Amino acid sequence: MSIDQGPRRVIAPEHRAARAESADFFLELVDSVGPITDGVVDQILAGENEYAENPMPRELLHSIVRENISALLATLAGTTDSLAAPRRAGRIKAEHGIPMASLLHAYRLAGLQLWDEMMARSVGSQRAETLLHLSSDVWGIIDLFSGAAAESYRAFVDERDRRDEQARSVMLLSLLDGSATPGEIGRLLRALELPEHAHYLVIAAERSSSGADPVPEVHGRLNAVGISSAWTAWKGEYVGLVGMPRHAEIDRAIAIVAATATSRVGISRTFTQLSASPDAVDQARMSVECIASPGVGIHRYGSAPLDLLLVAQPGYGAELRDGVFGRLFGPDCADGAVLLDTLEAWFDADGSTSDAGRRMHCHRNTVLYRLGRIAELTGRSVARPAEASELYAALRAVRLGGTRA
Secondary structure (H helix, E strand, O other): OOOOOOHHHOOOHHHHHHHHHHHHHHHHHHHHHHHHHHHHHHHHHHHOHHHHOOOOOHHHHHHHHHHHHHHHHHHHHOOOOOOHHHHHHHHHHHHOOOOHHHHHHHHHHHHHHHHHHHHHHHOOOOHHHHHHHOHHHHHHHHHHHHHHHHHHHHHHHHHHHHHHHHHHHHHHHHHHOOOOOHHHHHHHHHHOOOOOOOEEEEEEEEOOOOOOOOOOOHHHHHHHOOOEEEEEEEOOEEEEEEEEOOHHHHHHHHHHHHHHOOOEEEEOOOEOOHHHHHHHHHHHHHHHHOOOOOOOEEEEOOOOHHHHHHHHOHHHHHHHHHHHHHHHHOOOOOOHHHHHHHHHHHHHOOOOHHHHHHHHOOOHHHHHHHHHHHHHHHOOOOOOHHHHHHHHHHHHHHHHHOOOO
16 A cells, blocks of 8 residues: 555444544543553663664654654544654654664554553453454554555665765766866775775676666675775766776686676776776777677777777778778678678688688688689788788778678
8 A cells, every 4th residue: 555545444344433432542542652652662672672773862762653653543543644653753764774674563562552552441341342343453554654654764765875876976977087186086985985096997888778787796796706896877888997906806807797798898908096097988988899789798998909990990990891892782792791701700710711611611612712702802812911901900890880781
């Protein structure tokens, strides 16, 4: 039941008459609110370590319990249907870090104290039978109150977490974009639980249209081996700053990122001064583009200089692609895609036609024939190193930038 709904439907229709007869009885209990409150507070403090170890003042706890007991009685008497008291209780206890279980247990204690007082006042009178008929309604209203308190508790925690996450995101972005002043850097690193003197990496992970985490659980996995990191969404990517006190941990961190990657992930060069962060962000983002799309995996900045050059100059890359392979993309070449795949297999096989044939599931003579076709259509032969280098560069331009087809 939503907390925006009052308890009007809690009282069963067949008990409406009993409720009317008992309204005065519930109102009479108001004079016992003080002793009942004292008893509940004593039980809470005696049985819940969370309250004893928490800075929440006893006076504040007492006022919350008293307010809720009074509201419970007023609701049972039918004079109100407000859930303001339990909502306030949930919010305040969340503010003070009281666990949800302790919050709910307090309502059970309050319910038991109320029930004991009701039974004591009903002994030897007709009210005892009426009260028994209303027992489910009494506990239904107590459950309604505890549910409202729990929802308010969760709403506060969710909002606090959102604010904390936003604050962490702002702090991280100020480090990454270089807007943090030198005097702020140490404070920001401490707030983000990152080491102040470390080897750093910037990691950029491509996000899908669904918004799913492209490196799920990476923060926890890094933290489990003593590597600190902070992450945020930024310009369509999930960007992280990873700090490692020892240089030897860099490869371990990269291996963990690689194991969690579900999209294209770029990794910057290592740096030790946070003033290098903006350049590292650019490096990580360019490294993402060094992985053919769609694809999954990691790319370290500088590990493939040719790919980096093509990504940095996409216009020249497109000119190279079209200048070398233009005829393969034309309407008169039906086997252009197969020819490019064969050429790629030949390069991957270090020029071995036999190995390339196994990769392409064809005979080496077929590979030789296709390489001949490529020479015919491009005017460049893999047998001549300079021309082979142009073919390779153009092939990388195709893979990284796509074809016109």
